[in-house]
Amino acid sequence: MDTEHLKKLLDSCFLAKRIVETLPKLPEHMKPRHIHVLSVVHELQGSECPESGCRVSDVSTRLEITMPSVTKLVGELQQLGMLEKTGDVADGRVIRLRLTQEGTDCVERYVLRLHRAWAEEMKDITNEQAEDVIRILSQLRETTGSKKTWI
Numbered sequence: 001m002d003t004e005h006l007k008k009l010l011d012s013c014f015l016a017k018r019i020v021e022t023l024p025k026l027p028e029h030m031k032p033r034h035i036h037v038l039s040v041v042h043e044l045q046g047s048e049c050p051e052s053g054c055r056v057s058d059v060s061t062r063l064e065i066t067m068p069s070v071t072k073l074v075g076e077l078q079q080l081g082m083l084e085k086t087g088d089v090a091d092g093r094v095i096r097l098r099l100t101q102e103g104t105d106c107v108e109r110y111v112l113r114l115h116r117a118w119a120e121e122m123k124d125i126t127n128e129q130a131e132d133v134i135r136i137l138s139q140l141r142e143t144t145g146s147k148k149t150w151i
Contacts, residue, residue, distance in 0.1 A: 009140065026110065029080060035110050036063055037073050038082060041097050042107045053086065053096035080104060 001009070016130065040062045044054035052121035060070040076084040079106060082103035099107065 009136070013140070024110065024114065027106070029076075030106075033073055034080075034082070035106070036076055037070065037141065038099065038103050038107050039075060039111045041099055042104070042111070045099060046098075053098035055088075056095050056097060059097065066098070077103070 019059055020032075023032075026032070037059055040053055040059050044058050044062070056070055056074060057067065059074070061069045063070070074083060074085065076097075078085055080102075081100055084098050084100055086096045086098070
């Protein structure tokens with residue numbers, strides 16, 4: 001890629017950030033990161049650990065954020081009544097997370113319903129095109145670790 005196209009790619013990243021900032025207003029005291037955590041718990045609860053709930057470390061890994069950050073977000077979500085924490089039956093050191101009904105309703109409204117409607121509006125974009133964008137953005141992110149040697 002030449003420098004002009006890199007500039008256009010970076011400009012598109014700024015545009016993407018502005019698009020995300022236009023998402024529907026969240027309930028009082030909720031942050032976008034809360035929605036990300038709830039969404040991941042919902043996904044993991046539905047696939048990898050439907051009965052026992054998912055672990056805090058599973059959420060940390062999926063979102064690529066630190067355990068202390070996830071632990072703080074989980075505590076906030078628990079206070080908001082969106083998540084419940086329980087100790088693991090086999091290993092008491094492990095904390096399991098499950099969505100409450102309010103958390104499930106929140107994911108339905110602010111993630112699932114929104115994504116279904118938005119995907120319908122974008123139906124002329126193929127899954128392969130979306131995968132290309134995801135791959136390019138992932139590669140862009142991977143290269144940011146070495147940028148300190150560029151200047």
